[in-house]
Amino acid sequence: MSIDSRTGAAPLPTGPLSRVDYSERIPNNVDLAGDRRLQRALEGWQPKFLDWWKQLGPALPTKDVYLRTAVAVGRDGWAHFDHVPMDEYRWGIFLAERDPDRKVNFGKHKGEPAWQEVPGEHRADLMRLIVVQGDTEPASVEQQRVLGNTAPSIYDLRNLFQVNVEEGRHLWAMVYLLHAYFGREGREEAEQLLKRNSGDLDAPRILGAFNEETTDWLQFFMFTYFTDRDGKYQLGTLKESAFDPLARTCEFMLKEEAHHMFVGTTGVQRILERTAELMKRHGTADVFPHGGISLDVIQKYLNFQYSVSMDLFGSEQSTNAGNYYTSGLKGRWMETRRKDDHVLLEATREMRYVEDGQIRTRTVPMLSALNLDLRDEYVADCANGVRRWNQALEDAGLTERIHLPHEGFNRKVGVYTGHRITPQGEVVDESTWQARADEWLPTAEDRAKVASLMVPEYEYGKFAGWIAPPKTGINDQPVEFDYVHLAEEGLL
Numbered sequence: 001m002s003i004d005s006r007t008g009a010a011p012l013p014t015g016p017l018s019r020v021d022y023s024e025r026i027p028n029n030v031d032l033a034g035d036r037r038l039q040r041a042l043e044g045w046q047p048k049f050l051d052w053w054k055q056l057g058p059a060l061p062t063k064d065v066y067l068r069t070a071v072a073v074g075r076d077g078w079a080h081f082d083h084v085p086m087d088e089y090r091w092g093i094f095l096a097e098r099d100p101d102r103k104v105n106f107g108k109h110k111g112e113p114a115w116q117e118v119p120g121e122h123r124a125d126l127m128r129l130i131v132v133q134g135d136t137e138p139a140s141v142e143q144q145r146v147l148g149n150t151a152p153s154i155y156d157l158r159n160l161f162q163v164n165v166e167e168g169r170h171l172w173a174m175v176y177l178l179h180a181y182f183g184r185e186g187r188e189e190a191e192q193l194l195k196r197n198s199g200d201l202d203a204p205r206i207l208g209a210f211n212e213e214t215t216d217w218l219q220f221f222m223f224t225y226f227t228d229r230d231g232k233y234q235l236g237t238l239k240e241s242a243f244d245p246l247a248r249t250c251e252f253m254l255k256e257e258a259h260h261m262f263v264g265t266t267g268v269q270r271i272l273e274r275t276a277e278l279m280k281r282h283g284t285a286d287v288f289p290h291g292g293i294s295l296d297v298i299q300k301y302l303n304f305q306y307s308v309s310m311d312l313f314g315s316e317q318s319t320n321a322g323n324y325y326t327s328g329l330k331g332r333w334m335e336t337r338r339k340d341d342h343v344l345l346e347a348t349r350e351m352r353y354v355e356d357g358q359i360r361t362r363t364v365p366m367l368s369a370l371n372l373d374l375r376d377e378y379v380a381d382c383a384n385g386v387r388r389w390n391q392a393l394e395d396a397g398l399t400e401r402i403h404l405p406h407e408g409f410n411r412k413v414g415v416y417t418g419h420r421i422t423p424q425g426e427v428v429d430e431s432t433w434q435a436r437a438d439e440w441l442p443t444a445e446d447r448a449k450v451a452s453l454m455v456p457e458y459e460y461g462k463f464a465g466w467i468a469p470p471k472t473g474i475n476d477q478p479v480e481f482d483y484v485h486l487a488e489e490g491l492l
């Protein structure tokens with residue numbers, strides 16, 4: 001069955017290696033048909049995935065959605081856009097093209113050919129890395145399950161669903177690796193990836209941020225900005241892996257991830273534009289009565305999402321991270337562009353920590369602090385977005401600004417755990433924290449106010465009052481394009 005027979009679109013071009021084979025039950029560019037055992041195993045997992053999608057994927061019933069599907073992995077024209085019924089989306093296995101000369105670029109195996117198989121000594125660690133990454137992908141779909149019911153526009157609804165189907169595909173990416181390279185244990189882990197569920201008391205997702213509920217669209221946009229961005233950085237380290245199939249998988253996932261970043265960046269920006277407009281028009285900071293989200297509440301949501309996303313990088317100092325690096329399992333962000341020896345045995349860096357109620361700095365071995373190295377890259381990237389958002393406030397003629405909180409604010413992992421740090425980076429005692437936390441983190445009342453604005457706007461080209469329309473549509477379509485056709489039951 002081809003994608004074309006369902007959508008009525010012109011047949012997709014086929015041919016070169018980088019093309020994805022859509023004549024298969026599981027679209028892929030890894031010659032799945034050439035490995036019957038693996039193909040059968042994955043075809044056995046496929047219905048379980050689809051069951052999971054039906055149960056815990058998007059709750060809003062739709063006829064079809066204007067979605068992007070990968071048709072190739074090359075630089076140009078890898079994506080095909082069309083209206084597709086969502087449960088017929090072609091989730092598949094797409095790896096970036098193989099570079100036959102690829103080498104290990106760091107650690108003790110530096111200069112050796114990249115691995116096409118899993119070395120026995122690194123099997124357990126590699127499987128763990130893949131499972132943890134794989135666990136986050138379906139988790140976010142689960143977290144965002146009911147958001148469609150309150151979408152601010154059909155345009156935004158389409159973007160939500162695009163992010164959802166691609167996170168589903170990222171699960172496929174990890175499950176492929178587990179099935180293809182980790183035997184029976186890998187297949188068992190693939191089953192578990194569907195059995196753990198976000199927020200489930202008995203079988204929660206592995207990482208904390210992926211068990212938090214995504215309560216509303218402000219949080220969704222903060223999530224796609226801050227938490228998806230953590231994913232981007234984690235994938236960036238795995239893309240450097242000596243284990244070539246993992247590197248190639250992550251390289252292609254990063255391509256899809258770029259759209260998720262776009263959804264977050266522009267989503268928050270559009271909210272700020274609307275808020276700024278209402279502040280100017282009504283001469284007040286409290287724009288809730290005028291149908292907008294007040295800037296202080298936006299800041300509190302940002303503080304929350306940023307701090308839980310910072311926790312995803314793990315402890316600043318980590319022996320595991322150092323070992324993963326030395327063994328070649330996980331590189332640094334942009335490893336090959338770094339100007340050093342890529343072994344790091346002698347390298348050191350500064351690390352902040354808390355002592356005697358003060359934030360101090362000490363020098364630590366670089367290899368012990370690679371989680372911090374990655375987190376610093378992430379923080380710098382986050383700061384870019386905040387600059388852009390502040391530009392929107394400035395353009396609107398406002399003097400108010402939003403900020404990233406201090407790295408130690410509201411942290412539950414690493415050196416700041418157990419300390420109370422204000423968004424400005426001041427160490428305070430527990431009673432001060434308790435007295436002021438409501439100024440810094442969303443309260444139940446804040447969430448309720450935001451929730452009260454979350455009424456769906458399903459008319460093509462119309463937008464909820466708390467968010468500005470985007471400048472352009474998706475794939476050169478107009479903003480008012482019929483990106484989603486809702487099912488009759490969804491309209492009731």
Ligand SMILES: [Fe+2]
Binds near residue numbers: 137231257
């Ligand atoms: Fe993902």
Ligand SMILES: [Fe+2]
Binds near residue numbers: 228257260
């Ligand atoms: Fe993502």
